[in-house]
Amino acid sequence: AQTVTQSQPEMSVQEAETVTLSCTYDTSENNYYLFWYKQPPSRQMILVIRQEAYKQQNATENRFSVNFQKAAKSFSLKISDSQLGDTAMYFCAFTSRNTGNQFYFGTGTSLTVIP
Amino acid sequence: NAGVMQNPRHLVRRRGQEARLRCSPMKGHSHVYWYRQLPEEGLKFMVYLQKENIIDESGMPKERFSAEFPKEGPSILRIQQVVRGDSAAYFCASSPTSTSMFTPNTGELFFGEGSRLTVL
Numbered sequence: 001a002q003t004v005t006q007s008q009p010e011m012s013v014q015e016a017e018t019v020t021l022s023c024t025y026d027t028s029e030n031n032y033y034l035f036w037y038k039q040p041p042s043r044q045m046i047l048v049i050r051q052e053a054y055k056q057q058n059a060t061e062n063r064f065s066v067n068f069q070k071a072a073k074s075f076s077l078k079i080s081d082s083q084l085g086d087t088a089m090y091f092c093a094f095t096s097r098n099t100g101n102q103f104y105f106g107t108g109t110s111l112t113v114i115p
Numbered sequence: 116n117a118g119v120m121q122n123p124r125h126l127v128r129r130r131g132q133e134a135r136l137r138c139s140p141m142k143g144h145s146h147v148y149w150y151r152q153l154p155e156e157g158l159k160f161m162v163y164l165q166k167e168n169i170i171d172e173s174g175m176p177k178e179r180f181s182a183e184f185p186k187e188g189p190s191i192l193r194i195q196q197v198v199r200g201d202s203a204a205y206f207c208a209s210s211p212t213s214t215s216m217f218t219p220n221t222g223e224l225f226f227g228e229g230s231r232l233t234v235l
């Protein structure tokens with residue numbers, strides 16, 4: 001069974017600083033996708049970044065980057081130059097072809113950016 | 116290009132009543148997923164549907180819950196005889212294709228804004 005673990009229920013960061021959110025997962029699959037989704041107070045889930053497991057290069061999207069450690073089954077999200085609009089719940093998620101198209105989500109990390 | 120549309124945004128029901136939640140996927144998307152989010156928890160998979168077919172309902176409670184995605188119209192998640200424990204946010208997501216590893220632009224779910232069900 002696939003599991004996704006986010007061990008940081010809450011985090012805070014000063015505006016313009018950098019913060020890293022942790023995520024670990026457990027799977028026996030070799031090919032899979034990992035995601036970070038953002039859920040602001042408006043509640044709509046928004047894709048932040050995606051990583052294909054077969055790619056060694058860490059994904060980057062502007063101020064967002066990941067540190068993907070496949071052997072350690074770790075997938076952390078780094079937010080640089082934090083902005084007030086980054087305040088949200090962040091969910092790590094996993095899917096693979098062999099999971100029957102299910103996405104497995106972690107329990108989330110609530111990030112607060114402090115002005 | 117409208118995103119995933121869910122309605123109602125908020126629904127209040129008394130115990131024993133029925134709740135119907137609707138989801139219109141993004142244009143061109145034929146795959147719909149329903150997730151439930153309980154307070155202070157992550158999203159839990161409920162069901163995955165394609166047009167007129169339930170592909171995976173392994174996350175659906177065995178009783179009182181059902182889902183459909185007809186050939187015409189939105190996907191509907193139906194909860195019969197609601198209980199207080201059904202109070203949650205229900206999210207619908209769609210994707211253009213199966214989340215196969217071998218198609219381009221795979222793996223992304225597009226979420227609606229959710230429907231919050233409150234059972235009194």
